[in-house]
Amino acid sequence: MAIKFKALSYIYNKDMPYAHKALDHIDLEITEGVITAIIGETGSGKSTLVEHLNALLLPSEGSLEILDYELAADKKVRFLKPLRKDVGLVFQFSEYQLFEETILKDVTFGPLNFGYSPEEATQRAKDALALLNIPEELYEKSPLEISGGQKRRVAIAGIIACDPKIIVLDEPTAGLDPKGAKQLIELFIDMNRTLHKTVILVTHDNEMVYNYADETVLLHQGKVVYHGPTLKLFNDKKMTEEYRLLEPQIVTFRNLLIEKGFKLTDEARTLDKLAEEIRKQLK
């Protein structure tokens, strides 16, 4: 188990007249090495849940195990740095975290904080930047001068360079063009498949969830209402109707094709795979 929530609740503005329970007795186990999507309407508690994974918020009630660390209500945390190194959080609009004079320095910032030697940190930064397709001639440029999409990739490189075991992404593709978004998400899928990183994807984009996530957690008003295989959730008409989940286009398309006599499986969950299955039958 990579992450285990045990009856965890979080209350904003506790003891104030306008206290708000954002997470309500969450019991949840996130499996190591898989891609888990966390979905739910705005205000369902997704971000609150994610902030617990880096001890940015501590549980009001209950507890949370992440790898070998345990967070509990009213317990002082002594392992902030190692925890934050092992769990890399890529925030929404992560480009706003850039601040150093040069791109290379900015990406080196995280690894240096987590105790890598300067040489090692620079090497990690260069590897991460290369992984994210940032050309070498940009390394000495200011991170505030490059395009929005590049900024996002530099910011993400800053997290990858710390070599986290778990990567948490909060709307990583918001505001990116479709091609850039696809490249980015496939990079994380690749990191999951080859380096066996646990990937947690927080998003509103059901297409992305359906295409890539092995498992899905559905939050509703601070409670977990579904946790299991992604395909099962979107095949469950009762669930999708009750929680008003938008059917992924690929499902709609596939169902229309099935009506017309094609024999297609659930495995055709990305456009490429669907095309492949169709091609086989046309031969």
Added chain:
Amino acid sequence: MNNLVFGKYIPIDSFMHRLDPRAKLIGLFVMIFAIFLPKSWWAFLAIGVLVLLALISAKIGIRMIVQSFKPMIMMMIFLLVINALTVKTGDILFTYGTFALYSDALYNTLFVIVRLLLMISLTTLLTATTKPLDLTLAIEWLLKPLEIVKFPTYEVALMVSIALRFIPTIIEETIRIMNAQKSRGVDFENGNLSSKISSILSLIVPLFSVAFERAYELADAMEARGYVPGAERTRYHILRFHLRDFFYIFICIAALAFSIFTRIYL
């Protein structure tokens, strides 16, 4: 930072919330005089009861008021020390070596503290029950007479309301950037001087760039919606005085009258 109490609006409905912001602002000014004039405990008792009634009718809870006192504790201690060292009148309460504590020192300090506590309660009451934007409307209204001398009332009020409007946004932004940097291993609480400076930089630089970006966006948005500086404008929200507003101001004036009375006759 989310626990900042002073100046925070509490979005509930109560008698105090429904009052006209202008009435509340005038009431506050009147009460400032009522609090600082008297030298008798009777006046403080009367004002204290009124403040308590106002707090109860605002439904914001004593707990919050007590929390807003917390930042003042250091100042109170400081006051007590200064008074103890300088005031040499009244009875001697005790001596320690060459130092003697006089009763007037305690008495004066207590006086100032009571005044401060009443003031803080009243201002917290105002900000907790009045939306910042309503407050600027009230300030604008009070500044109206200055238009005769070509004082740009509306522009000033707009500047104040934009500033107020963006405080929570900037706080939110600050928390977001702090969280992002914490995730990258920045420790904002501990560390030596050079790491402190670098951690502050990692917060300030993005914050500035966000603030400027927002400012440009806001200016564009305002122009796109036809904002012309200095143009005559109508309001969506029109403030109207009700009976309860006059009642509230009347009570404040009565309190002032009572404290003037105690100042002269008691």
